Amino acid sequence: MPIPTIKYYLREGLLPPGAATAANQADYGDEHLRRLLLVRALIDVGGVSVAGARDVVAALGAHAGDPLELLGTAQSAIAPRHRPDRETPDWQAARKRVLALIVERGWLVHPDSPEIDLVADTLTTGGSLGVEELLANLDSYADSAASIAAVEVGTVLARPDPASQMELVVLGTVFGEALFSALRLLAHQHESARQLGVIEPPQENPRIPQ
């Protein structure tokens, strides 16, 4: 990684300044390196912008004990930015559908969460392109999201100290997404082959027919 880039990150506030030992020397420690790796992960793996990464590390420094706040910052840095018209009846209907989902599942989510609007955005834009199937499959997506989230939150809480938990909130958001996404691709391949009736998977003992 080129030095000028690191200097740039320092300027942009993505990395904390080193401890100055003289007018033109400064010490950088292990946590500087670690921070740098975190930033690169956010940018390379999470596709976050430099400005977004700055917000995330700032949030990591601030509300040191509030995982929910941090989670929001991390996710909104990662989420792609698209805003359909939110005044249309279609969008209102989509939002209502999401609220219904939340209620029927008993999800502990504040009804004013902006994340609800994000789901409605996706449903609406998809609907306007004729992907009505999104709505039909909404429950399946919610099932998977719920089971993944349960595992992930459990994993975060299993970390011993709060600082390490905070970091895993950020890293888990990014890497969890990337990992799921890549596995989904593999699973698509498998399911396409299976449902299209290509050759069956190798059996325990392929010699015995049927």
Next chain:
Amino acid sequence: MPIPTIKYYLREGLLPPGAATAANQADYGDEHLRRLLLVRALIDVGGVSVAGARDVVAALGAHAGDPLELLGTAQSAIAPRHRPDRETPDWQAARKRVLALIVERGWLVHPDSPEIDLVADTLTTGGSLGVEELLANLDSYADSAASIAAVEVGTVLARPDPASQMELVVLGTVFGEALFSALRLLAHQHESARQLGVIEPPQENPRIPQ
């Protein structure tokens, strides 16, 4: 949407040229509009670059009956671009782990699929940042990816004509990802609240205690 932008997309080959009626007039039909919406969805919702969108629509035009090929193009346009060193023993071990997962699940995936490497990339980079939990949770991710993929492939195959199926491969890849991602965020909120032992969800009849 400004006209100059549409002209730009035409130049870049994201939209097919209209049927020329005169030296300086051309007709555009419904499928042009639809194509434009598809491109915008790829860019806005999927976060795909203009060049990536061109590749996807080109793939949509070519191999008209090969969903697997198209799926690969669509996913690789969406996937963020990060390449850790693939020669390290860590990466080799990660890849072996992924292959084991594929075998033990009987997934019908070609062992040379580049998507396998993507999973290994994520595991390796995560591991180098100390997110060992990714490996531990790999099976949970695979479970969810499998069940989502089964639903999605089924949905695509339910479409009546091949052209419409091809389109849903692309749109489903993009919107499915966005929808799952947004729902995961909501589910994180819920699970954090639940596992941290915040107030319980409202019961059917909250009056009756216990």
Next chain:
DNA sequence: CCGCTTCCGATAGTTAGACTATCCACTCGG
């Protein structure tokens, strides 16, 4: 302690991607 290298911080320049603006010849609608 001399000189070469490296480093800090600051300023300025570069590159790629995604638009956006202008021009010109033409043509359609009133």
Next chain:
DNA sequence: CCGAGTGGATAGTCTAACTATCGGAAGCGG
């Protein structure tokens, strides 16, 4: 017939993310 609008071509703008250079002050080997 005339003014608004269109298609195609060319050139310009704007932002994000780097990258290069500069001046001065350490550090370090001999």
